[in-house]
Amino acid sequence: MNNSSIIKPRKLSGFMELLPNQQLIFDQMIEKIKSVYLKHAFLPLDTPVLELSEILLAKSGGEIDKEVYRFNKGETDICMRYDLTVPLARFVAMNSEILHYPFKRFQIGKVYRGERAQKGRFREFVQCDADIIGNGELSLVADAECLKMVDEVFEKLEIDIVNQISNRNVLFGYIEGLGYKNEIKKILTVLDKINKIGIENAKAELSDLGVDQENIENLIDIIQKHGKFSDILSKIESLSSNPTFLLGINQLKEVYQYIKSMEINEDKIELNLSIIRGQDYYTGTVFEAIIPQHKEFGTVCGGGRYDNLATYFTDKKFPGVGLSIGFTRLFDLLLSNNMLTQIPTTNVTLQIIPLGDTIKECLQLKEYFANYFVCEVSYEERSFKAKMKDANKKEIPFVIVVGEDEVKTNVYSLKDMRNSIQYNLSKEDCLKTILNSK
Amino acid sequence: MNNSSIIKPRKLSGFMELLPNQQLIFDQMIEKIKSVYLKHAFLPLDTPVLELSEILLAKSGGEIDKEVYRFNKGETDICMRYDLTVPLARFVAMNSEILHYPFKRFQIGKVYRGERAQKGRFREFVQCDADIIGNGELSLVADAECLKMVDEVFEKLEIDIVNQISNRNVLFGYIEGLGYKNEIKKILTVLDKINKIGIENAKAELSDLGVDQENIENLIDIIQKHGKFSDILSKIESLSSNPTFLLGINQLKEVYQYIKSMEINEDKIELNLSIIRGQDYYTGTVFEAIIPQHKEFGTVCGGGRYDNLATYFTDKKFPGVGLSIGFTRLFDLLLSNNMLTQIPTTNVTLQIIPLGDTIKECLQLKEYFANYFVCEVSYEERSFKAKMKDANKKEIPFVIVVGEDEVKTNVYSLKDMRNSIQYNLSKEDCLKTILNSK
Numbered sequence: 001m002n003n004s005s006i007i008k009p010r011k012l013s014g015f016m017e018l019l020p021n022q023q024l025i026f027d028q029m030i031e032k033i034k035s036v037y038l039k040h041a042f043l044p045l046d047t048p049v050l051e052l053s054e055i056l057l058a059k060s061g062g063e064i065d066k067e068v069y070r071f072n073k074g075e076t077d078i079c080m081r082y083d084l085t086v087p088l089a090r091f092v093a094m095n096s097e098i099l100h101y102p103f104k105r106f107q108i109g110k111v112y113r114g115e116r117a118q119k120g121r122f123r124e125f126v127q128c129d130a131d132i133i134g135n136g137e138l139s140l141v142a143d144a145e146c147l148k149m150v151d152e153v154f155e156k157l158e159i160d161i162v163n164q165i166s167n168r169n170v171l172f173g174y175i176e177g178l179g180y181k182n183e184i185k186k187i188l189t190v191l192d193k194i195n196k197i198g199i200e201n202a203k204a205e206l207s208d209l210g211v212d213q214e215n216i217e218n219l220i221d222i223i224q225k226h227g228k229f230s231d232i233l234s235k236i237e238s239l240s241s242n243p244t245f246l247l248g249i250n251q252l253k254e255v256y257q258y259i260k261s262m263e264i265n266e267d268k269i270e271l272n273l274s275i276i277r278g279q280d281y282y283t284g285t286v287f288e289a290i291i292p293q294h295k296e297f298g299t300v301c302g303g304g305r306y307d308n309l310a311t312y313f314t315d316k317k318f319p320g321v322g323l324s325i326g327f328t329r330l331f332d333l334l335l336s337n338n339m340l341t342q343i344p345t346t347n348v349t350l351q352i353i354p355l356g357d358t359i360k361e362c363l364q365l366k367e368y369f370a371n372y373f374v375c376e377v378s379y380e381e382r383s384f385k386a387k388m389k390d391a392n393k394k395e396i397p398f399v400i401v402v403g404e405d406e407v408k409t410n411v412y413s414l415k416d417m418r419n420s421i422q423y424n425l426s427k428e429d430c431l432k433t434i435l436n437s438k
Numbered sequence: 439m440n441n442s443s444i445i446k447p448r449k450l451s452g453f454m455e456l457l458p459n460q461q462l463i464f465d466q467m468i469e470k471i472k473s474v475y476l477k478h479a480f481l482p483l484d485t486p487v488l489e490l491s492e493i494l495l496a497k498s499g500g501e502i503d504k505e506v507y508r509f510n511k512g513e514t515d516i517c518m519r520y521d522l523t524v525p526l527a528r529f530v531a532m533n534s535e536i537l538h539y540p541f542k543r544f545q546i547g548k549v550y551r552g553e554r555a556q557k558g559r560f561r562e563f564v565q566c567d568a569d570i571i572g573n574g575e576l577s578l579v580a581d582a583e584c585l586k587m588v589d590e591v592f593e594k595l596e597i598d599i600v601n602q603i604s605n606r607n608v609l610f611g612y613i614e615g616l617g618y619k620n621e622i623k624k625i626l627t628v629l630d631k632i633n634k635i636g637i638e639n640a641k642a643e644l645s646d647l648g649v650d651q652e653n654i655e656n657l658i659d660i661i662q663k664h665g666k667f668s669d670i671l672s673k674i675e676s677l678s679s680n681p682t683f684l685l686g687i688n689q690l691k692e693v694y695q696y697i698k699s700m701e702i703n704e705d706k707i708e709l710n711l712s713i714i715r716g717q718d719y720y721t722g723t724v725f726e727a728i729i730p731q732h733k734e735f736g737t738v739c740g741g742g743r744y745d746n747l748a749t750y751f752t753d754k755k756f757p758g759v760g761l762s763i764g765f766t767r768l769f770d771l772l773l774s775n776n777m778l779t780q781i782p783t784t785n786v787t788l789q790i791i792p793l794g795d796t797i798k799e800c801l802q803l804k805e806y807f808a809n810y811f812v813c814e815v816s817y818e819e820r821s822f823k824a825k826m827k828d829a830n831k832k833e834i835p836f837v838i839v840v841g842e843d844e845v846k847t848n849v850y851s852l853k854d855m856r857n858s859i860q861y862n863l864s865k866e867d868c869l870k871t872i873l874n875s876k
Contacts, residue, residue, distance in 0.1 A: 007496050009531035009751040012488055012516070017529070019536070020481030020543050027482050041786045041814040043458030044465050048562050049487065049548065050450055050507075058445050069488075069516075071509030073552050078450070078507075091455070093447040098457070100784075100832060102818055105458050110487065114511050124486050134818065141797065141817035261801035313447040345538075348479045359579065363699035376479040379579035380540055380572065394538060 014123035032156045037106035045105040047087035053077040058312040067113045080112040084129045093313035101135035131322030138319045143285040144258030146323045151264045163289040164272035173245025192276040226272035229256045283307040301325045349373035351391040355403035452561035470594045471566045475544035483543040485525035491515040496750040505551045518550040522567045531751035539573035569760030576757045581723040582696030584761045589702045601727040602710035611683025630714040664710035667694045721745040739763045787811035789829040793841035
């Protein structure tokens with residue numbers, strides 16, 4: 001084939017593609033998240049990436065439509081999923097009779113949003129979701145269980161977070177109590193973007209909505225409250241006698257009791273009344289975890305309680321609570337900020353290098369070691385020197401050289417590449433030496 | 439929301455969606471495959487599901503075009519990947535300068551083919567591929583390494599297979615040696631479909647291609663040879679003196695030497711000259727694993743050696759050898775033939791059920807047990823009886839009931855649900871009892 005027919009290899013922009021040694025770490029972190037979900041008795045679900053557009057777009061307004069990958073295949077109007085929640089709702093509605101409740105499922109999979117490509121935004125990204133779905137009703141223990149999993153996931157990932165927790169009823173009821181029942185959504189929208197637009201602009205917008213000066217101060221004041229649960233609760237609980245407000249306070253108190261029983265690390269959580277989470281469907285507990293050392297990363301995990309999961313697909317009521325980690329974005333941030341302590345070049349512990357015609361003996365030796373750690377034979381046609389150089393470049397910790405003498409005597413030269421110490425040992429002693437040094 | 443606005447929940451046909459307890463087993467089997475790939479020093483790659491159509495369809499003739507999911511997003515002509523090989527070729531061509539060779543990567547991911555839906559055919563399916571790519575050249579040890587991995591994967595999955603191995607040069611050279619150089623591809627096509635069309639039809643087609651009677655018998659004879667490597671090799675090695683034939687014989691002999699060094703279970707492999715693997719790009723070793731007890735399943739794993747991976751994307755030569763498992767189809771077959779020994783209802787070992795107002799103590803108790811096995815608290819608002827019934831229905835092996843007395847005395851009633859034996863024990867002894875019984 002000549003040059004003229006060669007197509008320049010390239011990928012679509014906005015799609016992450018890691019090098020295999022980076023992908024190894026990515027996968028290991030995903031495994032850790034999965035292990036926490038499994039530990040809490042969540043079972044995996046894997047819905048198709050493609051769904052009928054009628055299903056995926058059942059609830060959507062305009063915005064998601066533009067982002068979504070949508071096309072026809074034959075007569076069928078198809079979308080690529082843009083989140084894992086609508087597929088969950090569809091699944092629960094379809095299988096509601098055979099599921100056990102509370103139904104706990106996790107789903108770790110790719111979702112697709114064709115938004116404008118920009119740094120840190122991906123058109124394909126892995127989401128790690130876990131949700132608890134009740135049949136008709138759902139205990140607040142479920143909310144605490146999600147908070148516990150957030151705690152454990154980031155503990156396991158060795159990432160320092162603070163999970164900022166609130167309850168939408170508190171702010172909702174507070175605003176209602178101030179007398180702005182009809183403006184609640186608009187006021188919440190302003191308060192939700194206060195970090196973006198700044199306090200002064202927020203005040204102006206609140207004023208435009210007809211909120212008077214004193215109440216603007218009250219609102220700014222309450223959403224700035226954050227800190228230890230017990231401190232904040234005692235400061236705010238008497239701020240209003242609105243029933244929704246009091247409901248929210250009581251839900252927070254109850255969740256906090258469970259938090260203590262579950263031994264959630266209290267340094268890693270705070271009650272923070274600025275947490276609103278724009279989306280309409282949250283109805284109680286809401287939370288957003290941030291990395292305090294890197295506030296610019298924004299929310300690395302979020303979630304909350306919703307009254308009704310599957311309202312577009314069934315008359316039955318399925319309240320739920322869940323958490324979601326946008327892992328592709330998080331990994332990209334960790335990688336580009338050098339926050340992944342080590343990206344190894346390889347997963348190989350021992351490289352076996354033949355010297356002369358000993359390839360078969362090397363392969364046999366690999367069988368011996370391969371039950372204990374990852375082990376590789378240098379079987380490519382290159383010089384011995386080049387192979388040693390490669391092992392060094394790949395930062396493989398141990399090398400065994402197998403020449404014809406070694407085969408005869410069953411004594412092998414084992415080299416610890418990290419300190420250049422060389423041993424002459426039987427294969428059994430090579431094994432012990434490597435295992436002891438790990 | 440009233441009934442009229444409810445959309446009937448349904449998924450696209452031809453897409454597998456397992457129940458979560460089935461998905462748990464699916465995932466565990468995938469983990470086993472992955473662990474074998476990792477053990478042999480393969481690193482993971484995860485290419486995007488979407489690629490430019492120009493890239494994915496670089497080499498395709500008409501057939502794949504029809505199957506492929508292809509659409510425009512804005513100005514961009516996009517395809518969903520239909521295999522993992524073209525993305526690998528694109529990746530290697532793009533990153534050829536920074537990879538270490540032989541480059542060993544595995545990719546476990548979904549691919550998409552919009553073919554007509556029929557039983558056992560999926561439009562979205564998980565493929566588990568592993569390939570070894572050389573830079574310019576690649577030792578035959580790599581071929582044996584792939585065979586070794588097939589052996590280990592199915593050993594680990596506890597599925598009895600026979601991996602049928604051949605080398606395309608043998609048949610190619612044999613046909614050439616008979617004097618049908620210009621008809622080789624057509625003759626191979628007939629021989630490749632002999633199991634579908636039957637021997638008599640194959641003979642007729644060969645005759646139509648101008649093969650004479652004696653040679654038809656020779657061809658039918660050679661492709662029916664299968665059995666132990668050493669037996670078959672000694673029977674066929676003198677059948678032709680064609681150089682390509684002899685090359686194939688020598689490659690088989692060399693691979694067989696490595697097979698022995700690698701301690702591949704020889705009961706699980708055979709030399710089988712009927713293995714051709716239609717696709718043009720295989721150039722040496724080819725193999726197809728079947729389940730002898732279920733020949734009707736067809737090939738459950740296949741692969742082989744190819745001369746040049748990335749010919750459409752670069753002038754450089756990248757020979758490779760790889761294996762591929764179409765796992766969604768395999769799992770579907772195992773599931774529908776009741777060959778998965780157990781699909782548990784849950785992964786929970788211990789259910790903790792509160793009796794009275796002891797939910798907080800139950801949650802604390804869960805913290806104690808959760809480090810050892812999966813443990814769940816029944817926190818939903820249901821009767822104690824209903825909770826016990828649920829635990830029974832879900833086949834959870836152990837239940838602890840926590841009443842107010844238990845909290846005071848720290849003696850809990852532990853019930854082994856499998857034999858209905860009940861113990862009254864401290865939490866420490868509950869733990870021991872459960873761990874010992876697993």
